[in-house]
Amino acid sequence: MKTVITSKGKNQNDEFDLRFGRAAWFCVVDDVSGKPIFVENNQADATGGAGVKAAEKMVELGVQKVISGDFGPKAKELLEKFNIQMVIISEHNQSIKQIISRLTT
Amino acid sequence: MPRRKRLRKVVAPPGFKGYKPYGNPQQKKQFIELLYEEYEAIKLADYDLLNHLEASRLMGVSRPTFARIYESARRKLAKALVETREIRSVFGNARLEGTWHICGQCNTRFTMPVRIKDQACPLCRSVQIEIIKI
Numbered sequence: 001m002k003t004v005i006t007s008k009g010k011n012q013n014d015e016f017d018l019r020f021g022r023a024a025w026f027c028v029v030d031d032v033s034g035k036p037i038f039v040e041n042n043q044a045d046a047t048g049g050a051g052v053k054a055a056e057k058m059v060e061l062g063v064q065k066v067i068s069g070d071f072g073p074k075a076k077e078l079l080e081k082f083n084i085q086m087v088i089i090s091e092h093n094q095s096i097k098q099i100i101s102r103l104t105t
Numbered sequence: 106m107p108r109r110k111r112l113r114k115v116v117a118p119p120g121f122k123g124y125k126p127y128g129n130p131q132q133k134k135q136f137i138e139l140l141y142e143e144y145e146a147i148k149l150a151d152y153d154l155l156n157h158l159e160a161s162r163l164m165g166v167s168r169p170t171f172a173r174i175y176e177s178a179r180r181k182l183a184k185a186l187v188e189t190r191e192i193r194s195v196f197g198n199a200r201l202e203g204t205w206h207i208c209g210q211c212n213t214r215f216t217m218p219v220r221i222k223d224q225a226c227p228l229c230r231s232v233q234i235e236i237i238k239i
Contacts, residue, residue, distance in 0.1 A: 065227060083218040087227050090212070102211075102228050 003029045003065040004058060005099050010038040012097045016089070018069025021051030027096050028061060029103065036100060051075035058084055067099060112200035113142035113174065114165040114219055123193040124185075137185045140197025143178030150175055165200075165219050200236070209233035 006023035008015045017023035026039045039061070043053040051072035058066055059082050066079065067087045079086055089099070118141055142164065149160035161171035185192045200217065207214050208226035214237065215227050225232045 067228075080216065080218075083220055085218050085221065085227060086216045088214040089228075090214075099228075 001031045001065065002061065002063045003031075003067065003103065004061070004063045005029065005096055006066075006068040007038065007096050010040070012036060012100070013095050016067075016069075016092070016094045016096060016099055018090075018092055020066070020068040020071050020075055021054040023054075023068065026054075026057070026061075027100075028063065029100055034104075036096070049074075052078060055079050055082075055084075058082075067103075110198045111166060111170075112198055112224070113145070114163065115141045115145045115199040115201055116163070118199075118201060119144045119194045121194060123191060125191045126185075126189040129189050134188070134190050136191035136193045137181050138195045139178065139181055139192050140195055141199035141201075142174050142197050143181065144194060145199070146171060146175040147178050147182070205237050206234045207237045209235060 005027040006017040006020055007025040007027045008017045008023070010025050012027075014025075017025075022044050023041055024044050026041055028037045028039055030037075039057075041054060041057070043050045043057075046053065052074050055075045055078040058079065063084060065085045065087060067089060069090060069092070070088060071079065071086055076086065119139075123136070145164060146160065149155050149163060150157065153160075155163070157171050157175070158168050160175075161168040164171060164174075166174070182192070184190065205214055205216055208229060208231055210231040210233055211226065211229045213226060213228050217224065224234065226234055
């Protein structure tokens with residue numbers, strides 16, 4: 001199962017991004033390999049529809065769980081339609097590494 | 106301790122709060138509580154004309170469980186008609202589409218798509234989860 005964590009950078013020590021559509025990077029964690037892969041969000045600076053584009057990307061990547069700080073109404077609708085689980089963490093200042101360790105334990 | 110009830114998936118809640126009989130001398134009788142999942146069972150089986158297996162899959166329960174919910178729904182409706190009682194819709198053990206849950210341990214909020222079997226927090230695996238309304 002693939003999980004995406006929104007991130008501010010492409011490193012495991014980088015901070016978790018509370019935004020979904022406008023997060024700079026997506027960290028894809030695969031249960032099987034356990035290795036995180038970072039995918040750049042090229043829609044982060046788009047003028048509109050960033051959430052929808054990001055949700056489409058999640059479907060494309062075959063992700064089943066998305067961890068972020070919040071989701072916009074359009075992104076929510078799309079993710080729901082594709083049966084992708086949305087997880088909201090409201091604490092900031094968390095690194096990607098910390099979240100991955102919470103996921104695996 | 107009995108086994109906990111799995112939440113039954115309800116696509117849309119009933120569009121009414123209740124039904125009242127009229128034309129009978131007003132008596133204060135107890136009302137009948139029709140649960141959301143019972144309404145959904147009647148809708149799937151008798152309005153959408155699905156068979157019980159298809160309907161049970163839509164609601165995320167087994168076929169025998171669906172049959173039990175459906176039977177209870179029919180009996181409640183029959184009882185309400187015969188005893189001229191008011192019907193009220195109550196939430197029951199339903200899980201509405203787009204329902205959000207909150208974990209009692211780590212305060213994480215999350216959704217539960219139907220394909221997920223274990224009803225636990227996706228981060229800390231705690232089973233102390235509650236439904237919240239957003």
